[in-house]
Amino acid sequence: MLKINNLHVKLEEEDKQILKGLSLEVPAGQVHAVMGPNGSGKSTLSYVLSGRDGYEVTEGEATLDGNDLLDMEPEERAAAGLFLAFQYPVEIPGVGNMTFLRTAVNAQRKARGVAEMSSAEFLKAIRAKASELQIDAEMLKRPVNVGFSGGEKKRNEILQMAMLEPRMCIMDETDSGLDVDAMRLVADGVNALRSPDRSFLVITHYQRLLNHIQPDVVHIMSNGRIVKSGGPELALQVEEEGYGDLLAEAG
Amino acid sequence: MSDTAVQTKEVTPQVSGAPVAADALQTRLDAMRLPAGGFTAAARADALRRLRDMGLPGPRDEYWRFTNPRDFNAPAPAPISVPEKMQDSPLFQDLDRLKLIFVDGEFDAAASDSLAHEGIEIEMLAQADEVADHWAKGIYGSLEAAGQKPVNRPFAALNTVASRDGMLIRVTGKPSKPVHIVHRRASEDADVTWHHVIRAEEGAELTLLETGMVGARSNGMIEADLARGAKLNYIGARQAVHQKLELSHIFARVESEAQLKAFVLSVNGTLMRHETIVDIVGDDALAHVAGAVLGDGNDGPFHHDDTIFITHGGLRCESRQVYKKVLKNGAEGVFQGKILVKPGAQKTDGYQISQALLLDEHSQFLAKPELEIYADDVVCSHGSTTGAIDETALFYLRSRGVPKERAIVFLVLSFLADALEEIEDEDLRGQISDRLEAWLTRHENQ
Ligand SMILES: Nc1ncnc2c1ncn2[C@@H]1O[C@H](COP(=O)(O)OP(=O)(O)O)[C@@H](O)[C@H]1O
Ligand SMILES: [Mg+2]
Numbered sequence: 068m069l070k071i072n073n074l075h076v077k078l079e080e081e082d083k084q085i086l087k088g089l090s091l092e093v094p095a096g097q098v099h100a101v102m103g104p105n106g107s108g109k110s111t112l113s114y115v116l117s118g119r120d121g122y123e124v125t126e127g128e129a130t131l132d133g134n135d136l137l138d139m140e141p142e143e144r145a146a147a148g149l150f151l152a153f154q155y156p157v158e159i160p161g162v163g164n165m166t167f168l169r170t171a172v173n174a175q176r177k178a179r180g181v182a183e184m185s186s187a188e189f190l191k192a193i194r195a196k197a198s199e200l201q202i203d204a205e206m207l208k209r210p211v212n213v214g215f216s217g218g219e220k221k222r223n224e225i226l227q228m229a230m231l232e233p234r235m236c237i238m239d240e241t242d243s244g245l246d247v248d249a250m251r252l253v254a255d256g257v258n259a260l261r262s263p264d265r266s267f268l269v270i271t272h273y274q275r276l277l278n279h280i281q282p283d284v285v286h287i288m289s290n291g292r293i294v295k296s297g298g299p300e301l302a303l304q305v306e307e308e309g310y311g312d313l314l315a316e317a318g
Numbered sequence: 319m320s321d322t323a324v325q326t327k328e329v330t331p332q333v334s335g336a337p338v339a340a341d342a343l344q345t346r347l348d349a350m351r352l353p354a355g356g357f358t359a360a361a362r363a364d365a366l367r368r369l370r371d372m373g374l375p376g377p378r379d380e381y382w383r384f385t386n387p388r389d390f391n392a393p394a395p396a397p398i399s400v401p402e403k404m405q406d407s408p409l410f411q412d413l414d415r416l417k418l419i420f421v422d423g424e425f426d427a428a429a430s431d432s433l434a435h436e437g438i439e440i441e442m443l444a445q446a447d448e449v450a451d452h453w454a455k456g457i458y459g460s461l462e463a464a465g466q467k468p469v470n471r472p473f474a475a476l477n478t479v480a481s482r483d484g485m486l487i488r489v490t491g492k493p494s495k496p497v498h499i500v501h502r503r504a505s506e507d508a509d510v511t512w513h514h515v516i517r518a519e520e521g522a523e524l525t526l527l528e529t530g531m532v533g534a535r536s537n538g539m540i541e542a543d544l545a546r547g548a549k550l551n552y553i554g555a556r557q558a559v560h561q562k563l564e565l566s567h568i569f570a571r572v573e574s575e576a577q578l579k580a581f582v583l584s585v586n587g588t589l590m591r592h593e594t595i596v597d598i599v600g601d602d603a604l605a606h607v608a609g610a611v612l613g614d615g616n617d618g619p620f621h622h623d624d625t626i627f628i629t630h631g632g633l634r635c636e637s638r639q640v641y642k643k644v645l646k647n648g649a650e651g652v653f654q655g656k657i658l659v660k661p662g663a664q665k666t667d668g669y670q671i672s673q674a675l676l677l678d679e680h681s682q683f684l685a686k687p688e689l690e691i692y693a694d695d696v697v698c699s700h701g702s703t704t705g706a707i708d709e710t711a712l713f714y715l716r717s718r719g720v721p722k723e724r725a726i727v728f729l730v731l732s733f734l735a736d737a738l739e740e741i742e743d744e745d746l747r748g749q750i751s752d753r754l755e756a757w758l759t760r761h762e763n764q
Contacts, residue, residue: 145719161735
């Protein structure tokens with residue numbers, strides 16, 4: 068589904084190389100985890116894949132279902148089925164959660180040539196999904212992420228993911244700032260979305276999220292590259308030994 | 319933005335610029351049909367004397383530094399064509415309201431609802447001014463005169479001199495529906511002046527809406543006198559024909575426990591100057607004034623100026639100024655706002671924010687926020703910011719599939735939200751918000 072090959076990325080504004088030949092492939096239906104120390108370029112990878120300004124791809128490619136991602140506008144990537152759950156979800160005062168999400172859902176449907184959802188259909192769908200994620204209906208009426216706790220913001224990201232039904236979900240440190248209960252809710256939400264034609268790239272600094280979302284493959288990232296890939300046991304090794312030995316071993 | 323529990327004194331010396339030649343004023347006056355006035359005769363004569371003393375403003379006047387008064391000084395406006403059909407349907411038309419129509423500044427009784435309504439007495443200045451005495455006698459021109467210190471406001475004096483019509487509203491109770499003034503334009507070169515007087519008696523409450531299309535050039539005024547515990551909600555929203563020169567004035571006197579809430583929406587306009595002068599004379603009173611402005615230079619030159627002066631003279635009063643301007647394609651915005659806290663006005667809570675969202679590098683915003691405080695136990699803060707669309711927020715919305723132009727509309731509405739929050743009534747707020755959204759959608763790609 069997602070194929071990244073030899074990706075080199077530098078900052079647009081300064082001469083700083085952040086991704087230095089990163090390759091990765093996530094087949095349909097699989098969950099891959101990306102772990103790595105702070106500053107290794109995990110968030111940059113997620114931004115470059117979803118089309119944020121400020122980065123320049125100097126080499127390599129990234130495709131989703133064979134389509135060149137790097138050529139598309141962010142909204143086109145979303146319509147193509149890519150979703151990024153932000154490490155720091157953005158607060159947008161004055162814009163209702165519901166209005167925003169309905170606009171997003173219908174914009175994607177329109178782009179895909181699917182009939183738009185009526186208010187009633189949308190309301191029904193969002194109520195059902197919100198209750199699964201234990202998101203209060205009142206929260207849906209509030210402005211996007213304004214006054215939400217850290218946990219609520221992350222659950223709101225998962226709610227958006229559930230409503231948008233992407234094929235490829237990238238989650239950037241969705242576990243950061245969550246207590247155990249909140250993390251379980253988020254993990255349950257993600258697990259409920261797992262399906263043979265949906266894939267996940269779960270970026271995390273810690274192993275604990277992976278106790279709840281079982282990955283098929285774990286990649287260790289350091290200094291802009293994947294330095295080691297393996298099964299779930301790799302995450303446990305990081306948990307026990309830290310990154311030091313792993314990175315030394317990878318050279 | 320600075321948040322200061324203040325003892326700051328920012329006293330700006332008054333620079334009296336060279337007045338524009340007296341014969342320019344005479345030419346300006348000669349171009350108008352000046353009413354003699356009945357009960358207003360003395361006030362008009364006094365205003366004319368004051369006007370001759372101060373003269374028309376020049377660009378060197380301290381409060382006209384950012385806005386060139388030339389087109390307001392000119393004897394007549396350039397005629398403008400009236401479009402066959404407006405892009406927006408009239409505002410508030412489905413509302414249960416008392417609708418009063420003014421055509422080129424004159425009341426049109428035949429087109430209006432009956433003036434009789436419980437809790438309120440409405441008369442028209444043109445008729446009432448045929449007699450020598452009237453309850454409005456003590457107010458007409460007097461709040462305006464009081465508001466001339468320490469800053470000259472020549473066009474306000476001119477308004478008092480020249481207004482032939484307007485409403486005289488005495489609110490005695492709590493009328494069950496809002497009064498809605500709708501302006502219409504009949505001629506292409508209409509140079510319109512009107513003057514409303516509102517007296518809200520003790521505990522009375524009124525919602526006043528003012529919309530519609532005004533002349534090629536207009537000079538409107540409201541003098542509002544709020545007795546103890548009275549409440550006035552005002553929403554002004556002029557229709558979006560681009561070519562217009564618009565001066566508007568609100569002079570309010572607010573007694574103890576009274577509340578003034580004013581919100582003005584401005585979309586389009588060649589040259590606009592809105593002055594709001596509030597004198598809080600009692601204790602525990604409140605004055606909130608707010609404005610939202612949208613300007614697109616691609617429609618033609620755009621310049622919008624909000625000039626606000628709030629004086630605190632009582633104990634424990636609260637004032638808020640919330641002004642937001644969205645500018646693109648060379649549009650210009652100006653904000654001059656002042657909070658004056660008089661000696662003894664302790665426990666004053668004064669707040670002022672003016673912000674511009676510039677959608678490109680060609681637009682500009684000039685702000686002159688001022689605090690002048692002569693009491694030691696007060697909390698006053700003021701801030702002014704100029705910014706662009708937040709890139710992170712824009713990316714967040716787009717990453718969800720919201721197209722860029724639509725995402726910008728969301729972020730503009732988000733930027734304006736604080737100002738709209740000042741409209742208490744949810745339904746009215748929603749209608750204003752829809753109007754903003756329609757304008758933004760029309761201007762998405764230009
Ligand atoms: N916009 C930016 N401006 C400056 N430095 C950046 C920017 N984006 C990323 N970096 C730098 O790139 C490196 C990788 O950052 P990031 O992708 O956030 O790593 P991670 O998510 O793994 O912690 C860090 O050294 C960070 O400081
Ligand atoms: Mg990160």
